[in-house]
Amino acid sequence: QEHLVESGGGSVQAGGSLTLSCTASGRMFSSYAMGWFRQAPGLEREFVAASSWSGATSKYADSVKGRFTIFRKGPENTVFLQMNNLKPEDTAVYYCNADRADAYGTLEIRPGDYWGQGTQVTVSS
Secondary structure (H helix, E strand, C coil): CCCCEECCCEEEECCCCCEEEEEEEEECCCCEEEEEECCCCCCCCEEEEEEEECCCEECCCCCCCCCEEEEEECCCCCEEEEECCCCCCCCCEEEEEEEEEHHHHHHHCCCCCCECEEEEEEEEC
């Protein structure tokens, strides 16, 4: 059975760093595009970052560009989100998402069907 499991969330002060990880199992997720989304209280879920199936290409929401880095590490069924210079507005539940490789181009507006359970990130000022 396919599933995604996130870890690495926590509480940090503004300016701090966290690294989230998402491990996929049950399918050939190494050939899937992977992404991160987040949802803050009272707001809709929003796109954060995505990686192509090979890890050669990535894209980011404007709000995190230059601060967050998505990368895949062998085996490529694990994807990470390195978050630096965190701000209070980054506080949210972060979710891992997976979709077919050819869905990478639209992942930010049409996430895949596979979601993790979410991990809480809290940034205090």
